Amino acid sequence: xxxxxxxxxxLLAYHRAGAGAPVICVPGGPxxxxxxxxxxxxxxxxREVIRLDLRGTGESAAPADPDSYRCDRQVEDLEALRVHLGxxxxxxxxxxxxxxxxxxxxARHPExxxxxxxxxxxxxAVGLEIADDDRREVAELRRAEPWFxxxxxxxxxxxxGDDTGAEWAAITPFSYGRWDAASQAAHAxxxxxxxGDAAAVxxxxxxxxxxxxxxxxxxxxxxxxxxxGEYDVGLPPKRAADFAxxxxxxxxxxxxxxxxxxxxxxxxxxxxxxxxxxx
Numbered sequence: 664x665x666x667x668x669x670x671x672x673x674l675l676a677y678h679r680a681g682a683g684a685p686v687i688c689v690p691g692g693p694x695x696x697x698x699x700x701x702x703x704x705x706x707x708x709x710r711e712v713i714r715l716d717l718r719g720t721g722e723s724a725a726p727a728d729p730d731s732y733r734c735d736r737q738v739e740d741l742e743a744l745r746v747h748l749g750x751x752x753x754x755x756x757x758x759x760x761x762x763x764x765x766x767x768x769x770a771r772h773p774e775x776x777x778x779x780x781x782x783x784x785x786x787x788a789v790g791l792e793i794a795d796d797d798r799r800e801v802a803e804l805r806r807a808e809p810w811f812x813x814x815x816x817x818x819x820x821x822x823x824g825d826d827t828g829a830e831w832a833a834i835t836p837f838s839y840g841r842w843d844a845a846s847q848a849a850h851a852x853x854x855x856x857x858x859g860d861a862a863a864v865x866x867x868x869x870x871x872x873x874x875x876x877x878x879x880x881x882x883x884x885x886x887x888x889x890x891x892g893e894y895d896v897g898l899p900p901k902r903a904a905d906f907a908x909x910x911x912x913x914x915x916x917x918x919x920x921x922x923x924x925x926x927x928x929x930x931x932x933x934x935x936x937x938x939x940x941x942x
Contacts, residue, residue, distance in 0.1 A: 665677055665678075667744060667747040669718060669739070669743055670739045671726060672727075673718050673725075673726040673740075674723065674724040675715065675724070675740055675743070675744070676715075676721060676722035677697075677714060677744065678697060678698075678713070679712070679713055680707040680712045681702065681708065681709070681710060681711045682711055683710045683711050684711065684941075685711040685748060685750065685753075685754070686706065686713065686756055686937075687713050687745070687748075687754065687755050687756070688703065688712060688713065688714045688757075688758070688761075689715060689717075689741070689755070689762075689764050690714065690715070690717065690720075690758060691757075691760035692720075692759070692760055692761075692856075692862060693734070693760035693761075693763075693861075693862045693866070694717060694732065694857060694858045694859075694862040694865055695853060696720045696722075696857075697714035697717075697721055698856060699849065699852065699856055700714055700758065703756070703933060703934065703937065704925065704932075704933040704934040705930055705933075706934045706937050706938065708934065709937075709938040709941075710754075710941060713744075715740070715744055717737060717740070717764075718731065718740060718861075719732060719858045719860075719861045720856070720858050720861065721856070730864065730867075732862075732865055733864055733865065733867050733869075734764050734767060734865050734871070735767055735869075735870045735871065736870075738764065738771050738772075741764065741765075742768070742772060742775070745775060752774075752775055752776065752777040753776060753777060754777055755769070755776055755778070755779050756782065756937070757780075757782065757784060758782040758783060758784075759782070759785055759897070759923065760785045762782065762784025762785055763785050763787055763871070765779060765784075766779075766781070766784070766788040766789070766880065767788060767871070769880060769885060770875070770880055770883075771879075773879065773882070773884065773885065776883070776885040777885055777886070778885060778888075778941050779883075779888070780887075780888045780890065780941070781887070781890065782890045782933075783890065783892060783898055783923050783924075783925065785897070786898055786906055787866060787871060788871055788873070788876055789873055789877050789906060790873030790876075791902065791905060791906055793898065793902055798818070798896045798899065799818070800899065801894055801896050801899045801900075802815060802818055802837055802896055804893070805836075808842065810842055814834050814835075814836050816833075817829075817833035817834050818896075821834070835850055837896050837922065838850075838895075838896075838897070838922050838923040838924065839927065840892065840893075840920050840922045840927070840928030840929070841920075841927075845927060846924070846927055849927060877909055880909055881910070883910055883911065886914075887910040887913035887914065888914045888915075888936075888937075888940045889903055889906060889907045890915075890916050890925055890933070891903035891904075891915060891918070892917070892918050892922045892928065893917055893919050893922075894920070894921060895922050895923050900917045903915055903917070916936050918936075
């Protein structure tokens with residue numbers, strides 16, 4: 664397993680699969696081990712997929728300073744990986760909360776990014792608010808699913824401010840295009856892969872200046888692709904389009920029948936879409 668030292672000396676691990684030009688992949692969670700990304704639905708058949716375990720997750724060491732779990736402070740871990748790999752520019756893929764880190768990297772090091780692919784990214788990096796009605800509109804598309812009544816009722820309680828905590832587990836099926844055995848297994852594994860203490864720091868106050876990020880990415884010269892799931896309540900397709908407009912000429916690809924985990928919901932579609940974008 665290859666490793667490198669972060670700027671503060673924290674030992675960081677990364678994982679390689681496939682061959683060809685490298686693509687650096689940033690996991691979400693936030694702060695979930697990169698193993699859940701797999702090879703992004705088969706992207707390793709086209710490119711070398713490099714998954715970084717963020718500090719304190721997977722095979723990477725925990726830092727001496729827990730404040731360094733803040734997403735803005737982890738930007739330089741990505742830069743250290745670029746230097747370690749000997750790349751002048753990188754192709755960068757970020758999923759969910761990992762999309763935040765990828766966007767922050769592009770804002771700080773725009774000259775180092777050739778292609779930026781954001782898979783179901785969190786909108787927090789750019790201060791994009793998602794209204795309850797946006798989520799309700801997408802959730803309603805799942806009405807024919809057997810789990811819908813219970814899960815939607817839990818969503819309604821969350822929107823009304825009446826949740827007790829159990830509701831968040833009840834809405835889990837909305838995160839997957841199919842709530843089948845594979846999705847349930849992936850969800851069950853996620854808890855053990857996630858560093859909860861680090862996740863609590865990731866978006867700590869001061870981590871993101873959304874106005875500054877917006878200003879920086881409005882000048883970004885890299886090609887940008889934003890992948891949205893047709894059923895993703897985290898970033899509904901209409902709001903994904905708003906996110907994409909913050910970049911010059913970004914593309915949006917809406918994955919049919921998918922929610923928040925595109926390599927589970929349509930691996931061939933994702934690998935084909937990413938391979939075409941990353942040429």
